[in-house]
Amino acid sequence: MFIEPNISGERRGSIEVICGSMFSGKTEELIRRLKRAKIANLRVEIFKPKIDVRYDVQNIVSHDENAIQSTPIDNSQTILLLHGEADVIGIDEAQFFDDQLPDVCDQLALRGHRVIVAGLDMDYTGKPFGQIPFLLSKADYITKLHAICVKCGNIANYSFRKKADTSQVLLGEKDLYEPRCRKCYYEIP
Template sequence: MFIEPNFKGERRGWIEVICGSMFSGKTEELIRRLKRVEIANLKAEIFKPGIDVRYDDVKIVSHDENKIQSTPVDNSQTILLLAQDVDVVGIDEAQFFDDQITVVCEKLALKGIRVIVAGLDMDYQGKPFGQMPNLLAIADYITKLHAICMKCGNIANVSYRKVAGGGQVLLGEKDIYEPRCRECAALGDTI
């Protein structure tokens, strides 16, 4: 879907995507960038999917327990309605949003808004997760972060699920997932 740009001498927006496995620091990086936005006295709105209540119902919280206020939303179109008169929009856990999140990010960027999105690029099976591949395709800037493999200490890019069952989406933390490199994830629990 093509969105007509608005070039009336207004500032230009862009899309930044922060991706990687669980425990790689995606949310930490999102919070870091958004705090710099606050320091610059820019107006920001921050959103997260309503289903993500692992640490807090409202705040975005990193594994290191850094926090920033956000608005939980049930669908991506709500972001367009709530992101009025802002300089920056932050979106966490983008893989959980519906298929309109890419269109929403494009519309925001065309309005001159800096859009910073964080999310898992792959699910626990190493498959592209949700709308993240589409967001990566339209991003102006991409930051891919890595964790450390819990089995061998190498760079990890897989969110290995330690428990059986559940669908593609199974909310959890270290009790259910751990970061692993490609080789250790392929070996499963035989190592």
């Protein structure tokens, strides 16, 4: 990824979106970028939706059990109140946030913050999920990650739900979801 040099000395903000299916490594990549920012002695604040308690109530935890401390919040406006003097702001599971998240990210970037957002770009039905499509349109940088299809071994970009439940939000892991390629998603029950 190319970051343009800042010769004027002013802090330039940006929005980075990391998206893909479940098990594609989105949270792992978010954690990697945030840890690198900390190594560079940048001030980092990290947020996640309060409803995501799958691995930990407070920390962001990847499927590989890599973790970083975060602040669970109920709505995206809270980020504006709690970001403090952070240079870099991380947001995980962005698809679960309210419709104000794209505007919040815009405000932060305009104030000079580097905002890194991770989330599912599609729900289990293959439709755009939450605020991710809007964030993708505002993003300065986009990283689309892929998992491996559990049926055929090809690149997967769909999150197949194994349970007959029609609610859009159903928190779960490998017990409820598996990554699939396009062909296996549509052809194999």
